[in-house]
Amino acid sequence: QVQLVESGGGLVQAGGSLRLSCAASGLTFSNYYMGWFRQAPGKGREFVAAISWSGGSTYYADSVKGRFTISRDNAKSTVDLQMNSLKPEDTAVYYCAATVARLRVTTTATYNYWGQGTQVTVSS
Numbered sequence: 001q002v003q004l005v006e007s008g009g010g011l012v013q014a015g016g017s018l019r020l021s022c023a024a025s026g027l028t029f030s031n032y033y034m035g036w037f038r039q040a041p042g043k044g045r046e047f048v049a050a051i052s053w054s055g056g057s058t059y060y061a062d063s064v065k066g067r068f069t070i071s072r073d074n075a076k077s078t079v080d081l082q083m084n085s086l087k088p089e090d091t092a093v094y095y096c097a098a099t100v101a102r103l104r105v106t107t108t109a110t111y112n113y114w115g116q117g118t119q120v121t122v123s124s
Contacts, residue, residue, distance in 0.1 A: 009119045016086050024098060035050040040092040068082065
């Protein structure tokens with residue numbers, strides 16, 4: 001049974017930093033592209049960042065480029081999202097996701113497995 005478990009969310013002031021982590025189990029982690037998505041109240045789920053199998057390729061939404069960094073550790077089956085210079089508009093539930101595909105990695109429908117999400121709240 002595949003499980004993706006996010007951690008690291010919380011409340012932070014604008015300009016601050018948080019590091020999210022996602023621990024995967026029940027799958028051959030190195031065979032999966034990993035992504036982070038987020039969903040704010042009343043809005044749809046949106047792409048944040050993705051990383052290729054080896055970590056050699058990364059993808060970011062324009063809204064987080066230069067502020068967020070995605071990384072992975074295949075030995076530990078974890079993927080992290082370092083979030084710096086946080087803004088109130090970054091407030092959302094953040095989800096970790098896994099896909100065997102290497103195309104359309106910015107699209108929610110591409111992903112096979114999802115975590116339960118972790119809340120990130122940025123106060124102004």
